Amino acid sequence: MKLRLDGVAVEIAGRTLVGGLDLDVHSGEIVGLLGPNGSGKSTALRCVYRALRPTAGAVLLDGADVAGMAPRESARSIAALTQESRSELDFTVAEVVALGRTPHLRGNQALSEREHELCRQAMERADIVHLADRGVLGLSGGERQRVLIARALVQEPRVLVLDEPTNHLDVRHQVELLSFLRSSGLTVLVALHDLNLAASCCDRLAVLSGGSLVATGSPADVLTAELIRRVFGVEVTLVTHPRSGAPQLLYDLSADYEGTRS
Numbered sequence: 001m002k003l004r005l006d007g008v009a010v011e012i013a014g015r016t017l018v019g020g021l022d023l024d025v026h027s028g029e030i031v032g033l034l035g036p037n038g039s040g041k042s043t044a045l046r047c048v049y050r051a052l053r054p055t056a057g058a059v060l061l062d063g064a065d066v067a068g069m070a071p072r073e074s075a076r077s078i079a080a081l082t083q084e085s086r087s088e089l090d091f092t093v094a095e096v097v098a099l100g101r102t103p104h105l106r107g108n109q110a111l112s113e114r115e116h117e118l119c120r121q122a123m124e125r126a127d128i129v130h131l132a133d134r135g136v137l138g139l140s141g142g143e144r145q146r147v148l149i150a151r152a153l154v155q156e157p158r159v160l161v162l163d164e165p166t167n168h169l170d171v172r173h174q175v176e177l178l179s180f181l182r183s184s185g186l187t188v189l190v191a192l193h194d195l196n197l198a199a200s201c202c203d204r205l206a207v208l209s210g211g212s213l214v215a216t217g218s219p220a221d222v223l224t225a226e227l228i229r230r231v232f233g234v235e236v237t238l239v240t241h242p243r244s245g246a247p248q249l250l251y252d253l254s255a256d257y258e259g260t261r262s
């Protein structure tokens with residue numbers, strides 16, 4: 001399923017948070033959304049998972065404007081893993097995961113055998129089977145994040161939108177999550193702060209600065225020392241990963257950053 005942001009703009013209180021964003025994510029493609037704090041990544045993603053209505057432009061799923069769909073209908077295609085996905089209610093892990101089936105159920109319909117199996121598989125994939133009966137509020141940040149990953153998977157989406165999904169995850173679970181995204185075949189739009197993980201995981205990158213796209217393309221085309229300096233204000237040396245061939249950034253903490261902060 002193809003996702004398109006067509007001139008998406010968000011204006012709040014006279015301030016443009018995202019301006020005229022055009023971005024395609026082709027079927028089965030992983031596009032990484034990068035940019036400094038406050039550049040508009042979450043705002044753009046919120047338009048895709050419909051937490052926010054664009055002031056102008058549209059989000060299209062296979063050419064159809066999501067604004068014209070019932071929330072349940074778009075939720076059957078798009079799953080989101082965001083900072084807003086966290087629940088304040090102390091459901092058990094198994095209950096939260098099962099909630100991912102909600103868009104597919106009618107009323108109080110019980111889960112089928114297949115759906116129970118789906119939940120079990122998602123919990124296995126997210127490495128949370130041992131936590132099934134624990135209350136989510138007592139979990140660590142990374143454990144909770146993995147519960148939300150399982151919940152998104154049982155939704156059986158075709159498009160996955162993730163806002164900083166590696167937040168709180170230890171390095172093994174970061175790598176596992178991004179490897180899973182690569183093998184999932186899903187259409188993925190993911191905001192990431194870790195540029196090296198983004199370069200390893202994503203087919204294409206889109207860089208936001210001040211609410212506008214400043215670069216899109218393959219990781220090798222986008223991640224240049226000049227762009228990193230201009231957009232993030234950081235000096236890097238670029239190397240090529242010896243096995244995957246992905247560009248990787250080495251940060252130089254001894255560079256002179258005095259006076260570079262605006």
Ligand SMILES: Nc1ncnc2c1ncn2[C@@H]1O[C@H](COP(=O)(O)OP(=O)(O)OP(=O)(O)O)[C@@H](O)[C@H]1O
Binds near residue numbers: 036037044
């Ligand atoms: N509801 C809102 N009302 C007013 N301003 C907002 C609102 N939501 C976000 N902003 C502002 O819009 C800008 C973009 O925010 P956004 O959260 O999209 O950035 P981001 O790229 O996701 O940042 P980060 O990397 O810090 O998560 C920021 O300056 C933020 O303060």
